[in-house]
Amino acid sequence: MTTVEEPARSGGRQRDAARTRAEILDVATKEFARAGYAGARVDEIAARTRTTKRMIYYYFGGKEQLFTAVLERAYSVIRQAEQELDVEHLDPVAAIRRLAELTFDHHEAHPDFIRLVSVENMHEAEHIAASEELAEIGSPALEVIRRILAAGRESGLFTADVDAVDLHAMISSFCFFRVSNRHTFGALFGRDLVAADQREHYRTMLGDMVIAYLTADRTRD
Amino acid sequence: MTTVEEPARSGGRQRDAARTRAEILDVATKEFARAGYAGARVDEIAARTRTTKRMIYYYFGGKEQLFTAVLERAYSVIRQAEQELDVEHLDPVAAIRRLAELTFDHHEAHPDFIRLVSVENMHEAEHIAASEELAEIGSPALEVIRRILAAGRESGLFTADVDAVDLHAMISSFCFFRVSNRHTFGALFGRDLVAADQREHYRTMLGDMVIAYLTADRTRD
DNA sequence: TGATTAATGTACGAACTGGTTCGTTAGTGA
DNA sequence: TCACTAACGAACCAGTTCGTACATTAATCA
Numbered sequence: 001m002t003t004v005e006e007p008a009r010s011g012g013r014q015r016d017a018a019r020t021r022a023e024i025l026d027v028a029t030k031e032f033a034r035a036g037y038a039g040a041r042v043d044e045i046a047a048r049t050r051t052t053k054r055m056i057y058y059y060f061g062g063k064e065q066l067f068t069a070v071l072e073r074a075y076s077v078i079r080q081a082e083q084e085l086d087v088e089h090l091d092p093v094a095a096i097r098r099l100a101e102l103t104f105d106h107h108e109a110h111p112d113f114i115r116l117v118s119v120e121n122m123h124e125a126e127h128i129a130a131s132e133e134l135a136e137i138g139s140p141a142l143e144v145i146r147r148i149l150a151a152g153r154e155s156g157l158f159t160a161d162v163d164a165v166d167l168h169a170m171i172s173s174f175c176f177f178r179v180s181n182r183h184t185f186g187a188l189f190g191r192d193l194v195a196a197d198q199r200e201h202y203r204t205m206l207g208d209m210v211i212a213y214l215t216a217d218r219t220r221d
Numbered sequence: 222m223t224t225v226e227e228p229a230r231s232g233g234r235q236r237d238a239a240r241t242r243a244e245i246l247d248v249a250t251k252e253f254a255r256a257g258y259a260g261a262r263v264d265e266i267a268a269r270t271r272t273t274k275r276m277i278y279y280y281f282g283g284k285e286q287l288f289t290a291v292l293e294r295a296y297s298v299i300r301q302a303e304q305e306l307d308v309e310h311l312d313p314v315a316a317i318r319r320l321a322e323l324t325f326d327h328h329e330a331h332p333d334f335i336r337l338v339s340v341e342n343m344h345e346a347e348h349i350a351a352s353e354e355l356a357e358i359g360s361p362a363l364e365v366i367r368r369i370l371a372a373g374r375e376s377g378l379f380t381a382d383v384d385a386v387d388l389h390a391m392i393s394s395f396c397f398f399r400v401s402n403r404h405t406f407g408a409l410f411g412r413d414l415v416a417a418d419q420r421e422h423y424r425t426m427l428g429d430m431v432i433a434y435l436t437a438d439r440t441r442d
Numbered sequence: 443t444g445a446t447t448a449a450t451g452t453a454c455g456a457a458c459t460g461g462t463t464c465g466t467t468a469g470t471g472a
Numbered sequence: 473t474c475a476c477t478a479a480c481g482a483a484c485c486a487g488t489t490c491g492t493a494c495a496t497t498a499a500t501c502a
Contacts, residue, residue, distance in 0.1 A: 038257055039260075043490085051450070054451065058449075120405050122257050122336065168410070169395075170395065172402075173394045174394045177390070180339070187350055187356070188359075202387075209430060213429060236467085272481085275462090283460080
């Protein structure tokens, strides 16, 4: 997330379209993640910016488009992280485990992103559907998974004929749920899934689960 | 969900506190699930009821308490379903698989509940925390899992020393994500996780995953 | 340097929204 | 049957919220 940093200017108001735009996006990201789409207040976003509400409409057109822009930028961050994935030098088992761990880490590091995705799901992904940029981003991680699975299958390490998208769903679901549902889960079961001292435990558990699934003897039961 | 059914009364307005209350809850459940807390409109809820907004405040006090009441009733439904769980006559492996499948089915059958839980997580579970009823419901399913795990461990079928809450989280995360994130996942990866013709596939996949994890030889890698 | 325009700020308004006030009526028990 | 109360409805209100009209100024370039 390219957060806007202070250029340490000398007091006086100056003009910087890119900076203003980026600052609005930064603040809007936090506000939409905090309160959801309907709960987010345009006035509140403007107030936390060095500029005014007028600029939000000037640059983005409206609340709806602002949210779409926030989503686009948020997704571009993972896409970028996925492009830097470097696990294919590992053997298939280690590669999948590493991939799962990186997914785990990314989810933990970006709770705002997870809240935005939850919000977008409440809206049935209508903003993604309406965005050209988002409709076609695909997922670099998916290609990586595909190749690792093929290698694992070939070397006989992976018994199952698992689909890459399915495996991605499996890994994501655990990582996502752990963050998105931590509050209700914590309140109902008295366990903080994101507690620091549980981090390694759940990270390992995810890897164990995925590897167990991929290497299991499916004929046993 | 005890939905209010028409008592087929003969035209004239009559009084029925229980019915009015229940009808408000029914409509509110749908509205909060549809639009989230902030997005839900008290006027809209009232309009879809045979009564007026006045009654919402008469019976529940306000929007916030109405949402809490909606949550309480929604959670009571799963609690009840969990109490009817009957899997312990099966061997541990079959019992866990069956439990996972029932969880899977329940999530699929109650998308509104899943949306409500997502909404409550956006609010950091503050309504659950504030509700005496919800703060202490616990989970009958958890006790069932505990006993199955103990049996499986004893008979040597389950290699791992897995915690019941963790296993519940693992099962729930997949079931929950599949429904809660189906829209963004579908938009981004072109796969509908809740498509009818994929149902058995994912149901089996969940069972395979959980059993593989529980029966895996953790010393291999 | 002066004209042009991109960028910005102020003030305002129309519609909405949660909540309330006030009055009414159906059932119930003495 | 009559007084009492739980249940109910219509209208209203005050604060909020998205969006805009209008005025202004900093950069840019001929």
